[in-house]
Amino acid sequence: MITSGNCSNLPQAAKKEAPLASRNELSEFLAGVERRAYKQALFAVRNDENALDIVQDSMLKLAQKYGDKPAAELPMLFQRILQNTIRDFYRRQKVRSLWTTLLSALSPGRDEDESDPLETLESEPDSKFGENPADRLERYQVVELIEKEIKRLPPRQRQAFLLRYWEELDVAETATIMGCSQGSVKTHCSRAAHALAAVLRTRGIEL
Amino acid sequence: MNEQHIAYRIKQYLNQGLDLDSARLARLKSARDQALASQRVESPAAALAWAGNVIGRFGGPASLIPRVLLPTAVLILGLIAINQWRDSQQAVEIEEIDAAVLTGDLPLDAYLDKGFDAWLKRPSH
Numbered sequence: 629m630i631t632s633g634n635c636s637n638l639p640q641a642a643k644k645e646a647p648l649a650s651r652n653e654l655s656e657f658l659a660g661v662e663r664r665a666y667k668q669a670l671f672a673v674r675n676d677e678n679a680l681d682i683v684q685d686s687m688l689k690l691a692q693k694y695g696d697k698p699a700a701e702l703p704m705l706f707q708r709i710l711q712n713t714i715r716d717f718y719r720r721q722k723v724r725s726l727w728t729t730l731l732s733a734l735s736p737g738r739d740e741d742e743s744d745p746l747e748t749l750e751s752e753p754d755s756k757f758g759e760n761p762a763d764r765l766e767r768y769q770v771v772e773l774i775e776k777e778i779k780r781l782p783p784r785q786r787q788a789f790l791l792r793y794w795e796e797l798d799v800a801e802t803a804t805i806m807g808c809s810q811g812s813v814k815t816h817c818s819r820a821a822h823a824l825a826a827v828l829r830t831r832g833i834e835l
Numbered sequence: 836m837n838e839q840h841i842a843y844r845i846k847q848y849l850n851q852g853l854d855l856d857s858a859r860l861a862r863l864k865s866a867r868d869q870a871l872a873s874q875r876v877e878s879p880a881a882a883l884a885w886a887g888n889v890i891g892r893f894g895g896p897a898s899l900i901p902r903v904l905l906p907t908a909v910l911i912l913g914l915i916a917i918n919q920w921r922d923s924q925q926a927v928e929i930e931e932i933d934a935a936v937l938t939g940d941l942p943l944d945a946y947l948d949k950g951f952d953a954w955l956k957r958p959s960h
Contacts, residue, residue, distance in 0.1 A: 655871055662863045663853045680859065684866035688873060695874035771852040774845060793842035794849055821841040835844040 649699040657702045658687055661795075665710055668790055671779050672714045673721075682717055686710045707795055708805045711787065770833060777827050781820055784808075788816035789824075 649657070662683060669679035686709045694705045778786055784806070791802045792813065803810045825835055855863075934940075936955075945951050 651874060654874055658867045663855060680862050687866050687870035691870035691874040696876055771848050774848045775852055793846055818838050821838045824845060825841045835841050
């Protein structure tokens with residue numbers, strides 16, 4: 629369970645009297661983190677538009693609620709907001725799918741033959757890689773494979789692995805954001821890393 | 836192969852996947868600009884800004900005089916006037932009683948009132 633978005637659990641190092649983030653510092657921080665944030669959201673929700681919406685919401689919340697915080701606190705605050713926004717998306721989607729299921733069961737008019745299966749293929753987020761030039765194809769294929777396998781990881785393992793190794797947060801910060809013990813973070817990270825290595829090895833990719 | 840090495844290599848690949856197309860980059864930039872436009876800023880003048888907001892609720896310094904100060908001044912002047920009128924009324928009543936006592940123009944009932952008799956016998960009168 630992810631804890632709420634206050635900053636009371638921030639590490640003492642980040643709580644020291646630090647200069648507040650200026651507009652430029654916030655801009656630089658967001659510019660540096662936005663693409664990774666988008667990918668993190670995409671791995672989690674597997675939909676391009678939803679991932680972009682989640683990043684936009686997270687940026688807005690950070691600026692509106694914590695825009696006056698020291699620059700050193702921004703990475704952890706943003707990651708906490710991002711993870712909470714992803715979790716909120718899951719919740720909304722769960723409620724929406726429940727209502728959709730109920731309503732579709734009650735409404736007799738819809739014929740399944742009317743739906744075109746090709747429509748669903750257009751929303752595959754990975755299809756953009758097929759459009760890349762041939763000389764970059766091999767490299768992108770490996771990237772694509774790794775991204776696909778990261779999507780397949782259990783959510784908690786994926787979350788711990790990305791926060792710890794991609795966002796370079798330490799174990800304590802990752803544990804605070806995830807709302808679990810540091811031991812759990814280490815376990816999730818280890819399992820994720822070895823699961824990814826094992827899957828890639830079966831595909832002939834040695835790390 | 837240890838965990839740190841695996842993570843480092845995967846991180847390298849993940850970073851290579853950050854080359855987004857122009858549409859997504861534009862969307863992210865738009866989101867960033869929107870966030871920056873609504874950035875919360877805490878400045879040393881926050882208290883002054885708060886005070887300014889309070890004054891601003893009354894319509895600003897220009898309208899403060901007719902809307903607040905003028906009614907207050909009228910109220911104070913009115914209270915002073917009422918107080919002075921009451922003092923003058925009491926003085927007139929005392930003058931009338933004194934004049935009646937001196938001229939012997941008091942009604943008969945006044946002498947039948949034991950309280951009035953006691954009042955007259957007091958050494959100060």
